[in-house]
Amino acid sequence: GAGVSQSPRYKVTKRGQDVALRCDPISGHVSLYWYRQALGQGPEFLTYFNYEAQQDKSGLPNDRFSAERPEGSISTLTIQRTEQRDSAMYRCASSLRGGANTGELFFGEGSRLTVL
Amino acid sequence: EDQVTQSPEALRLQEGESSSLNCSYTVSGLRGLFWYRQDPGKGPEFLFTLYSAGEEKEKERLKATLTKKESFLHITAPKPEDSATYLCAASRGGSNYKLTFGKGTLLTVNP
Numbered sequence: 001g002a003g004v005s006q007s008p009r010y011k012v013t014k015r016g017q018d019v020a021l022r023c024d025p026i027s028g029h030v031s032l033y034w035y036r037q038a039l040g041q042g043p044e045f046l047t048y049f050n051y052e053a054q055q056d057k058s059g060l061p062n063d064r065f066s067a068e069r070p071e072g073s074i075s076t077l078t079i080q081r082t083e084q085r086d087s088a089m090y091r092c093a094s095s096l097r098g099g100a101n102t103g104e105l106f107f108g109e110g111s112r113l114t115v116l
Numbered sequence: 117e118d119q120v121t122q123s124p125e126a127l128r129l130q131e132g133e134s135s136s137l138n139c140s141y142t143v144s145g146l147r148g149l150f151w152y153r154q155d156p157g158k159g160p161e162f163l164f165t166l167y168s169a170g171e172e173k174e175k176e177r178l179k180a181t182l183t184k185k186e187s188f189l190h191i192t193a194p195k196p197e198d199s200a201t202y203l204c205a206a207s208r209g210g211s212n213y214k215l216t217f218g219k220g221t222l223l224t225v226n227p
Contacts, residue, residue, distance in 0.1 A: 004159070031213065033213070040219065040220075041217075041219050041220075042120075042203050042205070042217025042218050042219050042220055043160065043203075043215075043217050044217070045214045045215065045216070048213050048214065055213070056213070056214065059214070091159055091160075093159070102148070102165050103148050103150035103162065103165040103205065103207065103215065104162045104165070105160075105162065105215070106162070107159030107160050107161070108159050109157070109158060109159050110159060
């Protein structure tokens with residue numbers, strides 16, 4: 001596709017349920033990033049992949065959060081046993097390898113998660 | 117801990133009224149300083165990268181500058197379509213894939 005595609009765009013779930021958020025990066029982009037953005041805040045780093053390898057997961061808040069990118073393209077961010085504090089906009093971004101050196105990340109429109 | 121602070125939080129200008137947005141940073145071993153634009157309901161869109169003090173980048177009515185402690189985004193003769201939230205971010209050497217963002221400045225340009 002032309003840009004980074006995320007699904008679902010909106011997800012409402014009950015506390016305790018698991019959710020999976022999907023990201024389809026721009027074709028040819030080897031680096032993929034997950035960020036979380038609260039209302040009125042800038043994006044906050046969660047995790048980063050080069051190809052299928054998860055290079056850094058230091059931003060994941062706790063072990064309920066996990067991410068994978070098994071074939072080096074589509075990525076899934078999974079949140080287990082959701083809590084109300086997990087409610088936020090989850091943004092995926094991709095870049096050419098070394099794109100972070102230039103700061104040129106291409107962000108998707110995000111998945112807004114609401115935990116009731 | 118790396119910190120990026122933007123001011124003001126919100127800025128309202130009349131069309132044609134030039135101004136500047138500020139981004140101060142505390143990052144050990146700064147690798148790059150980045151500016152993004154974010155429209156409502158959209159993801160951030162890349163504008164500029166600055167690497168060293170004294171560097172300047174321009175794009176249309178926008179010019180970004182960098183010193184050792186802060187960056188400015190100068191907006192010359194803004195138009196209503198420049199209305200957006202402008203985000204500043206920084207990366208450090210050794211983990212340059214990880215951007216630390218500020219909270220942003222919400223710019224409104226009235227016709």
